Amino acid sequence: MSTALGRPDARAAVTFLGTDRIEVLRFQEGDIVRYATLGMSAHPMTDPTAMLADPVKGPRAELVLSVRAGLAETDKVLRPLAVLGASPQVEGVVVAPGASLDVGEPLWPGAPFSSVLVAEPGGLVEDLELGEPMDPVRFLPLLPMTPNEAAWKRVHGAQALQERWLTSGTDLRDPARRSVPLD
Known part of the structure; x- marks a missing residue:
């Protein structure tokens, strides 16, 4: 992760009852801030x-969220992102x-x-190969969705929503963006 994102300029750790510690690292490059979980991949996810x-085989992942800096209080996303990172252990x-993941509250103050x-x-951070028989760690990008987009995605699917975003030229890194037209 540090090869692709550089050195973190901030980090926070959250421990939930009955789970391992999840850290969220913050990386800034120009006007883009990236937040990445660390600790979610300590154990394989289980069906x-x-x-x-x-305890050894199964998918492993970390989450990466990228947003434009200075447009919102996005550093408050640390706890919600840790909650999402703990979801394989907790839920x-x-x-x-x-997949859709929901924290039930704004990702940061005032977030839509x-x-x-x-x-x-595979786009930003390549998979991290682990020794056999463990699966590699995959770095999964997270794309924030408005409530309308999330509801539309449940009906039409992830691919259809991504096509809408692409067709509309949606800036998915804009922390204050509005919903894509869904009619």
Whole structure:
């Protein structure tokens, strides 16, 4: 992660009852601030329907959120991002591309977003290979969604929402952006 993002300029740690510590690192490059979880990949994610959790094999991931600096109090996203990073341990979910994650409150003060779309990895931070038999750590980008976008995505799917954003030229890094037209 440090190869792709550089050195973090801030970090915060959150521990939830019954879970391992999740850190959120902050990286700034020009007018872009990136927040990345650290600790989510300590254990493989387990399918909640599985009879037994494999302590070694299974998908591993960390989350990366990128926003434009100085347009909102985005540093307040640290706790909500840690909550999302702890969700595999707390809720027994497997976080994968196309999934929606919701924190139930604005991601930062005044944010028009309370949920994110998990995007495909590999663009910004390459997978981190671990020794066999462990799966690599995937760095999953998070794309903030307005409540209307999240509802539209539930009906039409992640790919359709991403196409809407692309067609409309939506700046997904704008921390104060409005919903894409969905009619």
